[in-house]
Amino acid sequence: MTGKRKTTIKDVAAAAGVSVTTVSDALSGKGRLPEPTRLKVKAVAETLNYRPSAIALGLREGGLGMVGICIAPAAGNAILTDVGYWAAIVTHASQTILAQGLAPVLLPHSVDLIGRLTIPLDGALVVDPLEYDPVLAFFDEKKVRYVTIGRDPGREAALWVDDDNRTGISRLLERTAQPGAALAFLTVGPKKSYVVDALEGARHWASTHGSSLKVLHCEGLEQEQVDRMVERALRGGVTMLIAQVDRLALRVLASLEAKGLRVPDDVRLLSASDGPELERASPPISAVRQHPDALADMAANALLDLIRGKADLKSATIPMETAIRPSAPAITA
Amino acid sequence: MTGKRKTTIKDVAAAAGVSVTTVSDALSGKGRLPEPTRLKVKAVAETLNYRPSAIALGLREGGLGMVGICIAPAAGNAILTDVGYWAAIVTHASQTILAQGLAPVLLPHSVDLIGRLTIPLDGALVVDPLEYDPVLAFFDEKKVRYVTIGRDPGREAALWVDDDNRTGISRLLERTAQPGAALAFLTVGPKKSYVVDALEGARHWASTHGSSLKVLHCEGLEQEQVDRMVERALRGGVTMLIAQVDRLALRVLASLEAKGLRVPDDVRLLSASDGPELERASPPISAVRQHPDALADMAANALLDLIRGKADLKSATIPMETAIRPSAPAITA
DNA sequence: CACATAAGAAGAAACGTTTCTTTCATTGCG
DNA sequence: CGCAATGAAAGAAACGTTTCTTCTTATGTG
Known part of the structure; x- marks a missing residue:
């Protein structure tokens, strides 16, 4: 979590009159430093308002922990028409993702726009993919792992969760x-x-x-x-x-x-x-009745598992309930 | 835009029998390479399914282009209660952000959770902040630039847009x-x-x-x-x-x-x-009547300007229309 | 007093790129 | 034939970290 800053560990090192190693150790609590040094470095870092660069960390760790959420356009068109369903999915998926310390990124359903993004995705959730979904093809090509809610009817399904329609x-x-x-x-x-x-x-x-x-x-x-x-x-x-x-x-x-x-x-x-x-x-x-909440939770968890390399992940369906109302009352058999 | 991959530029260089510089140049179209070399390198890169690391790029460029969207809890509680308003804001803000090539990240309104995230934010949009909003304080401390929709009533407002309530x-x-x-x-x-x-x-x-x-x-x-x-x-x-x-x-x-x-x-x-x-x-x-769409667009654009260092940004209000309905009909003066 | 040991701190490599600089070889011209 | 100019490619630095390794100095023990 860092904004655009410029105070680097080198600045701190210079200001404290020590090496970057010492700064790193002092701040992380590692290494064998005498308490006075540690304290002094911490103070300097504080003064300079130093925050380690998330990107640099990401480079080292090989990932930033970001997962995309991509919603395919619904019948009609825009996202806004399905607000309730969509919002339920987005909020639940986001919460699950955030709870695991990763960050949910809202992706448009457009290869063009996604392709233009310069962010490292650890995985993606694709909601209600279209037939021969181009976004899925794109992710395949880019080796981005994904889980879908619903399946692409035109493709060998990878990992998905869905209501049992x-x-x-x-x-x-x-x-x-x-x-x-x-x-x-x-x-x-x-x-x-x-x-x-x-x-x-x-x-x-x-x-x-x-x-x-x-x-x-x-x-x-x-x-x-x-x-x-x-x-x-x-x-x-x-x-x-x-x-x-x-x-x-x-x-x-x-x-x-x-x-x-x-x-x-x-x-x-x-x-x-x-x-x-x-x-x-x-x-x-x-x-x-669908279950956007449960679907989103399951899908997000599956994706997280997938990202963490867990084996034996299985697609799953959720049983649906029926709501019988006057437009088609129960028959009396 | 990259998933977890492992083919690096070095792998390509080794496979093609050239230096990383040559690979970089060949792929980017820069430098002065003979066409055969360029083609060969490109072919190798293709074969190896090489994708440059977004993180490494980010390190170099000093940013990844991510902006957070954070919605403060509404009266009552959760996000889901205000679906329409919320969804309008999120979709519009996201679209504006994406159109500029940046990525919208959904942030919870919790310093705890946000703080745990290891992603580099270039800025954030905070919707309807609370009084003495802790998230705003957090962003201030971390030097993350932000624009709010509505203001924090308990704080000297920075940059905001709002309906003219x-x-x-x-x-x-x-x-x-x-x-x-x-x-x-x-x-x-x-x-x-x-x-x-x-x-x-x-x-x-x-x-x-x-x-x-x-x-x-x-x-x-x-x-x-x-x-x-x-x-x-x-x-x-x-x-x-x-x-x-x-x-x-x-x-x-x-x-x-x-x-x-x-x-x-x-x-x-x-x-x-x-x-x-x-x-x-x-x-x-x-x-x-509020204008979530316009608000979101304006706020996102203002934030993008702010991120790009544009000077002279001003907070702004949008005039509101009234919808007169039977619960309080127009008076006859 | 000399030598082993440990503390304290600095150095260097690595993560994956791009870009600036350098090297080397070839060509062309005087 | 020799030197400059050019083409081709490699080297190295830089982005900001962490961590592994090395170095120096002081302490303690025989």
Whole structure:
């Protein structure tokens, strides 16, 4: 911890009339120095406001203890749209990292910008990587170790932690969907592993319960795009919509309302990720709950282990709970 | 940008059968080397996956380009309560910092933890410092330059940017309060400069408009604490309540509702800081609007200027807008 | 008194770069 | 043919530490 200073150990040595070795020893308590010398050197150092250079220390020790936190853009776009989830991850990861004496550095999801940085990273946490994520490729090339929250669907996964989206969504369907119901899974934005997994869970449930499953995609979260997608989804008697993400679920709800459809009477609605707004919607929307806090803690700890060279690290999933709300009440089997 | 590697320039030199100087020159494009040599060295470096050590570079250049972002705890407690405001500040500050090629490091508001970090900070941004903020004192001692968003009310301010809370609140009163109305200003949590300023603005308005102004404080945001504070405030015919912060305003509203008081008919309610929930409350609550985005940008830029040794830097305020909502509609003068 | 030992302090290497200076060999011109 | 100029590459210093090694001087013991 040092700012831009200029008092070096040499200055102290000169001022105290001793060698740098003596200064170093005096300050660190090592070596065999008579107490008077030690005290005098300390006093001089104090007077000169001397602080050892963190960089020089880093050079010697071979590292500064910095870990990056990089969040891939969410559906829609910016970081700010997912505030709650994002903030939970950032705060928890940071706390874990700081508690271990390392420093969390906020990284943009841009190889260009990251590449321009001249800081030595001991490792990085990548949140919700994209398919063929360029940042991951960059880290591979630069030999920066990383752990991801979620996986890059287009790459042999290294070390990751994730919610168990597959089981989560199929459990939610189990409780809210009639066997044989016609389902549609609505996705938005770039492909992420949690969507892939949730989709797989939905597919599995559908195939084992005699249900059909349509999959639809739109690029952004503009209401008109969502309207069109919902329009398409409803063609052919779909009775249960599954939105990939909370914000999409809200748009879908608006869409249905605009079309004069009642939820859940005419169509049921589910979200594959939860959020505070879902509870407050009317009707409140059923969803699968993520665990950003636990995910961040686990991921940060795994990364720290990885950095420290611990062997036998394993990727892991966290089981998800379901929040059953009026948009898709529990079925009475 | 480098991970933990081991291939050094010496390895490359040895492998290529040249000196380190030659490697350095070949890679940087400097010096006068024949193209074949340059190419060969580059090839070897490539093969060995050589990356220059960021730390060594930092040692030479005298800095790594890292700036800390430190957020003082808000009323209530954790970072997570103020997500929107906090996230806006962090993202904007980070973007500005990254755009200049520096790296934003997330710092906890704890001298203990910060002190344990062994990273060289070129500067820091401190958001909403507390009175006699220990982190600021720490930075002073360590000679780390900083810029604050808001000021430490207990200290000669260095360089800061802030919303113009004083003018903001008095303008809001001007439009929503009857001259002579009995006001109460409700505060919560640690003393921060925006409260001091808002309070001053309210005092000023009150004293120039024949109004009385009670000031009340409570420690936390528990509903019972707030209830008691509101109780005390209302004794003596107060007709206009001003809450220091959006979350407090919501609690106060709940309090009033529980007491069977109607807003704005029985009591008017104002908030000295805005938030999305204020709009959605019933009735929606009038407030002064902050500018976390602009604040963060300005603060980050000021810090960067400070780091680069630019002279004549000045603290600055941003004018605030008022959002007039049903909890305290505009008066008809 | 001489020699071994220990204390006290300084020297030097190493961490990984870049850059300034030096060395050596080759070429060209008078 | 000799010397200057140039090209190519190596050497060395510097950035700020720590730590291992060496040196000097004083103390103690036989």
